[in-house]
Amino acid sequence: MDLPTHFAFGLLIGLVFFASKPEAVLLIGFGALLPDLDREYWYVREQKYADEQFHRARFHNVFIIVAAFLVSPFLSIGVFIHMLQDSFTTAKDRGVEWFYPATRFVKRGLYDPNMKPQKPDPKEKVYFFQEDPLGYVNAADVDLREGDAPVPWRRVYGFAQNSHLLDRGFAFGSLALIIVWLAFPTSLSYIQNSLSYIRGNFILWLVGYGSIALLYMAGETQRRDKLPRVPQLKPIQFPLLVVGVALLALWFVLYRVAIYQNLQIIFADPLIIIVGTITVPVVTYILVKWYTRGGKTAIV
Helix, strand or coil: CCHHHHHHHHHHHHHHHHCCCHHHHHHHHHHHHCHHHHCCCCCCCCCCHHHHCCCCCCCCCHHHHHHHHHHCHHHHHHHHHHHHHHCCECHHHCCECCCCCHHHHCCCEEECCCCCECCCCCCCCEEEEECCCHHHHCCCCHHHCCCCCCCCCCCECCCECCCCHHHHHHHHHHHHHHHHHHHCHHHHHHHHHHHHHHHHCHHHHHHHHHHHHHHHHHHHCCCCCCCCCCCCCHHHHHHHHHHHHHHHHHHHHHCHHHHHHHHHHHCCCHHHHHHHHHHHHHHHHHHHHHHCHHHCCEEC
16 A cells, blocks of 8 residues: 555554554554565665565564664554554455564475475475465566465465555545544644644654655655656666665654663563564464474474
């Protein structure tokens, strides 16, 4: 889905559930913009997009949600909302790889895209049931097509091809509900509170949202073929990136007190975190060993 859609829906969720906390609303909107920075931009990594497909994987996973939670629970809500919306789209739009990079540990399927059994690999004990079918994904945009070899990893695919009807429905529906919410008489005090907060923290949020805008502009300088009416910005792509990264770092500095307070709350009882961090990989390892014992094949 498009960035305005993610942003509008994030703001709507913030207003509906956290209207009395304007900082929370802005954090959710901020988080809703972050995941798409893993687009096939020049600064992400030179790659063959169709072969590797890091978009909707690298910044669209539970580990990014956890990282955002360390900054603020509300920031992680925004990231989660973005991923949830993208999960509504079908294989043609590539869904979301919620557990990247863990999903890349499984290299192949027991069956090929045509449901023909593939010869087992003695070195591999864990498989997907079937390789990703080519019919859907090869009807996608050129940079999303996979050619003749399907990818083995799995993404969460939803029910709707994003032919912009779903996207526009989310976007305009969110904007309409935001307007209805703002027009409701009891919202006046919330609006006044929000304006007061924004005036007092204008630099913080100008820096934060400005950094994201510059990072996206830097990435889009290589995609002028998709936006032919936009002026050529490639000569200034690196300066845009540098300033964007610098502003994002500055935002973390300006917001450091709130981040520190959040970390204090999270690590108030570090034993729980330590036990959880150790338990999850240990249990995963035991399960894999158990289900592949005696040379058995396991399916994920």
